[in-house]
Amino acid sequence: MDRRIFGVETEFGISHRPVEGRGLPPDELARYLFRPVVEFGRSSNIFIPNGSRLYLDVGSHPEYASAECADLIDLIANENAGDRIMHDLAVAAEKAIHLDGFSGQIYVLKNNVDSAGNSYGSHENYLIPRTTHFRRLSGILLPFLVTRQIISGAGRVVPATDETEAHFAFSQRADHMWEGISSATTRARPIINTRDEPHSDAATHRRLHVIVGDSNMSTTTALLRYGSTDLVLRMIEAGVPIGDYELENPISAIRHISHDITGHAAVRVRGAEDHTAVQIQRGLLQRAQRFVAEHGAHHEHVETVLELWERALESVETGDHTLIDHDIDWAIKKRLVEEVADARGLEMGHRRLEQVDMAYHDVNPDRGLFHMLRRRGRATDVLDAGAVTEAMITPPATRAALRGQVVSTARAYGAQSTVDWVHHKLTDRPLDAVMLKDPFAVVDSRIDALLDKLGDRSSQLRERTLDERRGSGASLALTDRYALLGEPERDEPPLI
Ligand SMILES: Nc1ncnc2c1ncn2[C@@H]1O[C@H](COP(=O)(O)OP(=O)(O)OP(=O)(O)O)[C@@H](O)[C@H]1O
Numbered sequence: 001m002d003r004r005i006f007g008v009e010t011e012f013g014i015s016h017r018p019v020e021g022r023g024l025p026p027d028e029l030a031r032y033l034f035r036p037v038v039e040f041g042r043s044s045n046i047f048i049p050n051g052s053r054l055y056l057d058v059g060s061h062p063e064y065a066s067a068e069c070a071d072l073i074d075l076i077a078n079e080n081a082g083d084r085i086m087h088d089l090a091v092a093a094e095k096a097i098h099l100d101g102f103s104g105q106i107y108v109l110k111n112n113v114d115s116a117g118n119s120y121g122s123h124e125n126y127l128i129p130r131t132t133h134f135r136r137l138s139g140i141l142l143p144f145l146v147t148r149q150i151i152s153g154a155g156r157v158v159p160a161t162d163e164t165e166a167h168f169a170f171s172q173r174a175d176h177m178w179e180g181i182s183s184a185t186t187r188a189r190p191i192i193n194t195r196d197e198p199h200s201d202a203a204t205h206r207r208l209h210v211i212v213g214d215s216n217m218s219t220t221t222a223l224l225r226y227g228s229t230d231l232v233l234r235m236i237e238a239g240v241p242i243g244d245y246e247l248e249n250p251i252s253a254i255r256h257i258s259h260d261i262t263g264h265a266a267v268r269v270r271g272a273e274d275h276t277a278v279q280i281q282r283g284l285l286q287r288a289q290r291f292v293a294e295h296g297a298h299h300e301h302v303e304t305v306l307e308l309w310e311r312a313l314e315s316v317e318t319g320d321h322t323l324i325d326h327d328i329d330w331a332i333k334k335r336l337v338e339e340v341a342d343a344r345g346l347e348m349g350h351r352r353l354e355q356v357d358m359a360y361h362d363v364n365p366d367r368g369l370f371h372m373l374r375r376r377g378r379a380t381d382v383l384d385a386g387a388v389t390e391a392m393i394t395p396p397a398t399r400a401a402l403r404g405q406v407v408s409t410a411r412a413y414g415a416q417s418t419v420d421w422v423h424h425k426l427t428d429r430p431l432d433a434v435m436l437k438d439p440f441a442v443v444d445s446r447i448d449a450l451l452d453k454l455g456d457r458s459s460q461l462r463e464r465t466l467d468e469r470r471g472s473g474a475s476l477a478l479t480d481r482y483a484l485l486g487e488p489e490r491d492e493p494p495l496i
Pocket residue numbers: 005006007008009053065066067068069125126127185197198199200206207208209421439
């Protein structure tokens with residue numbers, strides 16, 4: 001497909017560190033965190049004006065599901081808006097717990113393993129044509145995804161166990177995958193989830209749900225992760241021959257690869273010699289380069305993706321990690337961990353280095369180590385300054401723009417809306433529901449007609465300024481885009 005819809009769901013780890021004693025249990029903390037969300041949307045599962053979804057499932061890992069995007073930079077901006085929203089919620093929650101007599105700080109981590117060894121995910125969604133042959137898709141995509149960690153893993157300080165010494169691994173998530181392909185998400189944790197919910201026209205499309213990825217702090221790494229996957233999908237869809245790297249055992253392979261930072265760990269390929277992760281990735285990259293040379297780049301980021309991909313593989317192959325230690329999460333983190341270890345004379349197994357690993361993923365822009373590195377010029381960024389703030393309040397140019405319009409306009413009129421990825425209605429007009437099956441569509445006359453029922457928008461609504469919005473919600477993302485023109489100033493009621 002020349003144009004594709006992308007979305008990414010991020011689950012966050014949360015914790016409370018009081019000045020002394022035990023912290024609040026995660027479920028209680030999550031309730032504090034989501035208080036402004038519930039105030040805004042009367043539920044802990046809501047769609048917000050930037051088109052994305054915020055929700056709290058059972059358990060205590062709040063999730064941000066990005067709006068559907070048709071451009072990779074839009075996707076990364078929208079994803080990072082989610083990190084910022086979670087940070088805003090943490091700031092508000094910290095105030096709330098202090099008012100309730102608790103002390104200390106709240107941490108929101110965009111990582112994939114907590115200190116107790118629980119794992120939570122970063123799930124990617126790719127729109128693909130229904131005609132794609134699933135057997136062929138998985139035969140190519142699984143080896144790609146199993147080895148992708150060497151170019152886009154988030155890196156992990158792995159503590160010593162009875163069998164292994166402490167070491168640095170490519171991936172956070174690799175040890176927590178249990179199956180290659182299946183329809184169950186949480187229980188079986190497959191690399192590719194086949195649950196068939198396309199959020200688009202089911203006759204023509206599927207939504208491919210990839211569960212294996214590490215959450216990325218680096219926007220450059222994110223571009224390589226989504227961009228390389230898109231290129232592999234594009235080749236599969238075009239039906240070009242892509243080499244045969246079908247793995248005998250994807251799950252043992254993914255773990256084996258993660259724990260050998262030299263990239264030389266060999267895995268069994270069905271009916272062929274053993275291959276290293278670098279060899280498999282090289283084979284796929286060469287195919288992709290040839291494919292782009294023959295068919296042309298299908299979007300403006302392709303060249304950057306190919307350059308990063310090449311450089312990341314060269315870095316692993318040669319062991320010269322300085323080639324990517326500003327661009328790829330695992331290498332950025334590894335350099336930091338080694339610096340701390342050297343400066344303090346610590347062995348790899350030291351607890352302090354695990355803390356550095358965690359702190360790398362702190363979404364707090366002032367405190368998080370990744371954010372500090374970026375400010376010091378030690379991590380590249382593919383987003384323009386201001387792009388994340390913008391993405392907190394502006395949906396991408398897809399169906400998400402229509403969803404955002406419904407949510408914000410209804411709120412301006414004091415009406416309630418009920419929306420999901422596909423359905424849109426005003427809650428008290430259930431018969432006027434609008435179903436938007438085309439995720440690329442940015443205009444739809446049925447949505448206009450629906451919103452016109454609320455009043456004449458052109459003469460009654462004005463867009464709020466950024467300053468007004470900044471002053472009126474726990475997070476910029478949880479504020480209304482519009483206000484009614486000439487809204488009567490309400491007098492403060494008398495105190496007595
Ligand atoms: N047609 C589409 N193709 C690809 N991705 C899509 C499409 N429509 C929506 N998305 C993306 O899919 C993701 C759906 O997130 P959501 O958390 O609702 O996932 P889910 O897998 O359906 O449900 P859950 O996480 O509750 O199990 C979002 O990131 C969204 O942007």
